[in-house]
Structure formats: structure tokens, C-alpha cells
Amino acid sequence: MEEHKPWWTSKAIWTGVIGSLWGVAGVIGILPENLSQADVLTVVLAVTGIGGVLFRKTAKTRIS
Template identity: 80%
Template sequence: MEELKPWWTSKAIWTSLIGSAWGVAGTLGLLPEGLNQTDVLTVVLAITGIGGVVFRKTAKVRIG
């Protein structure tokens, strides 16, 4: 039988959730004072997108 891990232990899932949270915060105007929304969201989404792919590719156990 194949080993499965709980979803909350997945770095790929957490990376996606963090990117989504920043996206929602930017949409609602909740970013910290003095930060340019477009620049912050571009950087955060790029990092989390790349991180999600890398973390998923290097995973040794499937999410169950």
C-alpha cells in the first residue's frame, strides 16, 4: 500500500495557501502601509508559484 501524508504537512499546499492569502489581502487593500500592492503581489505570487512547483516535485510522499 502506498504511503500517504495529511494535506497540512504538504509544503506545496502551504505555499499555495500563503500566496492566496497575500492575493486576497492585496485585493481587500490589507497590505502593510507603504507597500506597493502591484510590486508585492507580483513578487509573492512568483515566489509561491515557483515554490509550489519545486516542493511538489521534490515530495517523496503523496498527499492523502
């Protein structure tokens, strides 16, 4: 039998959620003063892309 875990315990899901929140913050203009929208977009895309792949690769159970 295959093991399943709740969605909220998935590191890959949380990486996407956090990345999305930073993206929304950039769009609505609530970023810290010293960050530009382009800087945030570049970092968020890099971190969420790499994190999503790494977290999915290390996952032992499926999300249910």
C-alpha cells in the same frame, strides 16, 4: 503500498495558502503601507510558482 500524508503537512499546499492570503490582503487593502498591490502580486506569483514546483519535485509521498 503507496505512502500518503495529511494535506496540512504539504509544503506545496502551504505555499499556495500563504500566497492566496497575501493576494486577499492586497484586494481588501490591508497591506503594509509601503507595499503596493502590484508589488505584492509580482512577488507572490513568483514565490508561489517557484515554491510550488520545487516543493512538488522534492515530495516523497502523496497527499491524502
